[in-house]
Amino acid sequence: MNSRYFTEEHELFRKSFQEFLQKEVVPHIEKWEETGTIERFIWEKFGEMGYFGLNYSEEYGGLNLDIFYTVIFLEELQKINSGGFAAAMWAHAYLAMTHLDKEGDHRIKEKYLAPSISGEKIGCLCISEPSGGSDVAGMRTTAVKKGDKYLINGSKTFITNGVYSDYLVVAAKTAPELKGKGMSIFVIDRETPGISATKLNKLGWRASDTAEIAFDNVEVPASNLMGEEGKGFPYIMQHFAFERLIMGINAHARAEFALDYTLKYMKEREAFGRTIDKFQALRHSYADMASEVEMAKEFNYSIAERMHRGVYVVKEASMSKLLSTKIADEIIYKCLQFLGGYGYMxxxxxxxxxxxxRLGPIGGGTSEILREIIAKMVIDGKEYKPAAK
Structure with missing residues (x-):
């Protein structure tokens, strides 16, 4: 492990988290993959162990640890071979909860963030819509103010934890005529009348509940507005840098898992009188793949370190997600080929x-969108700035 980023305390945490996952999670993974439902008890166990509060304030039950504890959390979740379970955990802890932490007031943090840290409440983040996922500014969900309430109408889709969560962090247009500048963020209780969710059937991530959600005249108290009205778009853009880095870290971790598994297989599998790790064509291909993962990993660690220092790393995080997810897909494809017929089983x-x-180059901003965002920065000189506080 690279000691430039990880201390002995980090490694002790990694070992204890690995042991927790093997004992408490792995025995249930096959069931959750088949049912598409992660049982509530595991959320509570994660909460009891403090895993949802790694980077959150002690005031609300968090541990206020540095970002590399989060990196370890993400990496090890990728190595139990359930992208859906991993997504359910990090979408709760770092998508929904990030907005509560950064834009929520004290009342909202006490009501939603504290029980999210303890695992008593599950959250989801609702941004993508059926009419467009990566086109955030073009969203059509509206929130019209009526006295001391907002009336929300519209729909969201591809929402992780969208069926079984207890609350929803929702982006909606409070001033549609202003396009991106007219967007706001709300937190909404699941049982609020007018909310309905339809579970989606997916290629992968099958353990997680991914939903299309409809809002039909949903009344939300004005006090559930998070941050300033009309500032939703810069809030979302600011947190996208973190989400993209998460996706990049996830990618290098699952690619590393694939390589580790494949190497063990190669050392045991015999063909033509010797184990296949002795065949030059496979050895050299493996060397190429290991080099790519090491480069992606080092790049992602350096971005995490800069983010920890408060640098706005939207360019680097976008590059991380673009390249790391591409590398992961290519490596996992090749690793499956190394297993031959068994890889297909x-x-x-x-x-x-x-x-x-395969969701890596799609979720959290498609690779096509990321290429244009990066092109604007490196070719046109465009600067993206964090939301003003």
Whole structure:
């Protein structure tokens, strides 16, 4: 492990988290993959162990630890071969909860953030819509103010934890005529009348509940507005840098898992009188893949370190997600090929890993969108700035 970023305390945390996952999570993964439902008890166990509060304030039950504890959390979740379970955990802890932490007032943090840290409440973030996922500014969901309430109408889709969460962090247009500048963020209780969710059937991430959500004249108290009205777009853009880095870290971790598994297989699998790790064509291909993962990992660690220092790393995080997810998909594809017919069998981990990995270049901003965002920065000289506080 690279000691430039990780201390002995980090490594002790990694070991204890690995042991927790093997004991408390892995025995249930196959069931959750089949049912598409992660049982509530595991959320509570994560909360009891403090895993949802790694980077949050002690005032609300968090541990206020540095970003590399989060990096470890993300990496190890990728190595139990359930992208859906991992997504449910990090979408709760770093998508929904990030908005509560950064834009929520004290009342909202006490009501939603504290029980999210303890695992008593599950959250989801609702941004993408059926009419357009990556086009955030073009969203059509509206929030019209009526006295001391907002009336929300519209729909969201591809929402992780969208079926079983207890609350929803929702982006909606409070001033549609202003386009991106007319967007605001709300937190809404699941049981609020007018909310309905439809579970989506996915290629991968099958353990997680991904939903299309409809809002039909949903009344939300004005006090559930988070941050300033009309500032929703810069809030979302600011947090996208973190989400993209998360996706990049996830990618290098699952690629590393694929390589580790494949190497063990190569050392045991015999063909033509010797184990296949002795065949030059496979050895050199493996060397190329290991080099790519090491480069992606080092780049992602350096971005995390800069983010920890308060640098706005939207360019680097976008590059991380673009390249790391591409590398992961290519490596997992090749690793499956190394296993031959066994790679295609569900009894081996590569088939699920291939399906789960394929969402990397899609979720959190497609690779096509990221290329244009990066092009604007490196070719046109465009500067993206954090939301004003």
């Amino acid at each position: 569900e009894d081996y981990p590569l088939a699920r890993l291939l399906r789960d990995s």
